[in-house]
Amino acid sequence: MYFIRYIIIDEMSFIGPKLIQRIDIRLREAFPAHNQLQFGGRSIILFGDLGQLPPVKDIPMYASISCGGTLWHSFITVITLKKIFHQTGEQPAQIAFRALLSNLRNAEPTIADWQLLMSRSNSTLSSTEQSIFLSSTHLFATNEMVSLHNKRMLLSMAKPIALSIAEQLRGFTCSNLDEEQLECKNLLCIGQEVMLSANLWVETGLVNGALGQVKEIVYNGGEIPPELPLFVVVQFKNYIGPFWDHDNPKNIPLVPISCGLRRHLPLKMAWALTIHKAQGLTLQRATIDIGNTDRQWLTFTTISRVRDLTSLHIHPTFTFQRYSHIQHSPYVAW
Incomplete structure (x- = not known):
């Protein structure tokens, strides 16, 4: 395994300071000739969106001042991809859907966005449209x-x-x-x-x-x-x-x-599926229940599993107060 130079990790939002520290320790053990170097001298490449779900039973890497947080701050090269490929299209409805997701990602939910989502609830969908979603992933x-x-x-x-x-x-x-x-x-x-x-x-x-x-x-x-x-x-x-x-x-x-x-x-x-299990998936159709309380980025991750608004079914509905709770996530200011 000494030929290994790069280690690629996807869905980096799931990595907390505890896990990244364990990765560091294990790589130092695996490459003893370089055990004085971070990650055993290997290059770590992280992919993902820190605006998606945080680690389970841990905090985001960037919010820690522990050894794990120090390791996170050692990543000095950041490449930000700005073009959205998951929700493409230049139709007005698709542009509005991308704007909605961007607002959610930046913790800036609006009443107009919430109203747009509520247009995909049972109160506005026809019985034929509702029946289409009976077999969709929930x-x-x-x-x-x-x-x-x-x-x-x-x-x-x-x-x-x-x-x-x-x-x-x-x-x-x-x-x-x-x-x-x-x-x-x-x-x-x-x-x-x-x-x-x-x-x-x-x-x-x-x-x-x-x-x-x-x-x-x-x-x-x-x-x-x-x-x-x-x-x-x-x-x-x-x-x-x-x-x-x-x-x-x-x-x-x-x-x-x-x-x-x-x-x-x-x-x-x-x-x-749980919303956590669905992170990273693209669903043809989805019926979503975001629950009564929001954990960091739960709402954004759920709604972004589909490519367009017509592939989304909101059931049950939720209030704007619940929708806007993303602003109060513990690490949103980071």
């Missing part, structure tokens, strides 16, 4: 709301549901082992919306966060739920690799994998 502020919506959608399929329980190393059970990447239990159903929770084949699009739909569940002869399936066929929208099924080129068989002390399918239900 974004929530809490894990509890995500779980509730996913289970509700699973039951609405009115199809057989297979329980799949992870295999645990001897001496450990699902109740006393937390392995976030692999679920302890999965509920599987044909037609179910799912998200990949591991990087399986990055070059083809089979990455952590890839969205797909379950097409088939296959078991070894004689085995039935809650045994692990032999494999599950998932249709991934953005898969670009070689064909497994020439008639369905986006279909890929997924087998159980091992991670830590658990073996299971790297899948999670994905009719609904």
Whole structure:
């Protein structure tokens, strides 16, 4: 690994002073010949938008005066990209949407922007438009709301549901082992919306966060739920690799994998996602619930997951007071 010179880290807003300090320590250990240099003498390149969600259980790097904050201030070259590629188009509606997002990003929410968003709520959308969003990805502020919506959608399929329980190393059970990447239990159903929770084949699009739909569940002869399936066929929208099924080129068989002390399918239900999990995703359509209270940049990150205003459904509505709460985020002045 001594040939490594550059380390690239995306979604830098998620990195806090604690994590960047751990990165520094680990790189000094990995490159002992340069352990007196920051990051073991490697060059760190950070990508992302500090206006998106901050670290979980930490503070933004730029707000710290600790060793982690010192490391952040050692980054002396900053390149700012000013052209927006995510929400393109010169139509008046698209220009207004970009301006709205810019105002949110700069913590300058306006009543006009809020009114524009409320034009995408149930009170103004036709019943036909509302029905289009029933199957859209729903974004929530809490894990509890995500779980509730996913289970509700699973039951609405009115199809057989297979329980799949992870295999645990001897001496450990699902109740006393937390392995976030692999679920302890999965509920599987044909037609179910799912998200990949591991990087399986990055070059083809089979990455952590890839969205797909379950097409088939296959078991070894004689085995039935809650045994692990032999494999599950998932249709991934953005898969670009070689064909497994020439008639369905986006279909890929997924087998159980091992991670830590658990073996299971790297899948999670994905009719609904937390806003944190959605950061970095581009959604064709989204129904959003930003919750009652704002954590730093929650509103901006949620609304910017779509490319245009017509791809957004606000449910439930929220007041301008809630919308403007972004101004009072703890580190907005930084």
